[in-house]
Amino acid sequence: MKKVFSRGDAEARRVALRGFVFRVSGLSPIGEPDGVKVALTRDGRKMRTPPRLRVSASPRERTFLPMIILGPDPGLGTTGWGVIRADGNRLSHIANGQIRTDPSMALPRRLTALYSALLDVIRAERPDGAAVEEVLGNTNAQSTLKLGQARGVVLLAAAGAGLHIGEYHPSTVKKGVVGTGGADKKQIQAMMAVLLPGAKLAGPDAADALAVAITHAHHVASAAALSRRTGVGA
Numbered sequence: 001m002k003k004v005f006s007r008g009d010a011e012a013r014r015v016a017l018r019g020f021v022f023r024v025s026g027l028s029p030i031g032e033p034d035g036v037k038v039a040l041t042r043d044g045r046k047m048r049t050p051p052r053l054r055v056s057a058s059p060r061e062r063t064f065l066p067m068i069i070l071g072p073d074p075g076l077g078t079t080g081w082g083v084i085r086a087d088g089n090r091l092s093h094i095a096n097g098q099i100r101t102d103p104s105m106a107l108p109r110r111l112t113a114l115y116s117a118l119l120d121v122i123r124a125e126r127p128d129g130a131a132v133e134e135v136l137g138n139t140n141a142q143s144t145l146k147l148g149q150a151r152g153v154v155l156l157a158a159a160g161a162g163l164h165i166g167e168y169h170p171s172t173v174k175k176g177v178v179g180t181g182g183a184d185k186k187q188i189q190a191m192m193a194v195l196l197p198g199a200k201l202a203g204p205d206a207a208d209a210l211a212v213a214i215t216h217a218h219h220v221a222s223a224a225a226l227s228r229r230t231g232v233g234a
Contacts, residue, residue, distance in 0.1 A: 067220065068094065070127035070158065071213025072118065073205045074151040077101060079114060080205025083125045084196065086217035088224070093199035095125060096206040111153050118157040130158040131166040131216030133173055133208075166216040173208075176215040 066087040073080035082096040099117040101110040135151055137144050158165050171181030177195070178187045189207040192199055195214060201207050 065128075067128040067217070068126060069213045069216055070122065070125060070130040070163070071209040071211070071216065072130065072132055072154045072158075073209035073212065074132065074147060074154045075205060076107075076110060076114075076146040076150045077103065078203070078205050079118070079150060079154065080203065080207070080209040081118070081121055082206055082210030082213050083121075083127060084210060084213045084217065086220065089218075089221050091195060091214060091217060093196040093210070096199065096210055097121075097202045098205055107149075111149060114150060115153045115157055118154060119161070122157065122161045122163075127163060129166065129216065129220075130163045131168060131212045132158075133170050133212050134167055136170060166219060168212060168215050168219075173212050173215045176218055177211045 066085060069084050069086055071082045071084070073082075077100065079099045080096070081099065083094040085092045085094055099114060099121075101113050103110075105113070132151060132154055135144065135148050155165060168176075174183040174188065175181040177183070177191050185204045185208065188211050189201060189204060192201060192207050192210055196210065199210070201210075
């Protein structure tokens with residue numbers, strides 16, 4: 001399994017994440033992915049252990065504060081991820097990447113590897129919240145099942161880290177980012193250059209992940225504005 005990513009401006013980034021390479025061939029006796037190699041750096045220096053998971057504040061407390069948002073795009077073969085900083089309607093790119101699992105591995109081990117890699121992203125980026133698209137059924141029931149299993153792992157990793165999770169219909173994400181619920185992947189990628197200038201995308205899955213993070217940021221900003229006008233949650 002290989003995880004690739006790109007970074008935005010350093011000023012928008014609180015934790016530097018460089019050179020992540022995962023090679024997973026099985027499970028060790030203690031249940032950790034065997035052969036996973038991780039290089040974590042903060043300001044260019046190696047860290048022996050990743051930062052601790054941070055439990056985010058409640059939605060009410062976070063509504064009025066800048067947020068770091070993680071937007072995974074689940075997939076058993078490839079899971080895209082994107083992290084942004086949202087301060088009201090002001091957005092900035094922090095990082096994005098992809099987590100790939102080995103098709104030759106047994107399903108339980110692929111899901112375990114995905115879970116472990118997601119936790120590494122959460123530890124490194126320390127998001128305050130997360131957002132995931134809802135699953136839509138299609139004609140291939142097996143593909144839908146695999147997608148649902150990967151999405152379950154994503155939800156488990158985020159919820160286990162104490163993150164508040166927003167869930168959005170795919171058409172809501174597309175409309176919020178592109179302006180139409182029928183937008184395709186190329187249109188979403190093109191809008192990333194507009195909404196997150198300078199962001200280098202690791203792939204279409206990473207673009208989709210950033211899109212759902214942006215959608216969540218817009219919803220949080222709208223809720224904050226409504227709260228300020230009505231005094232609810234003050």
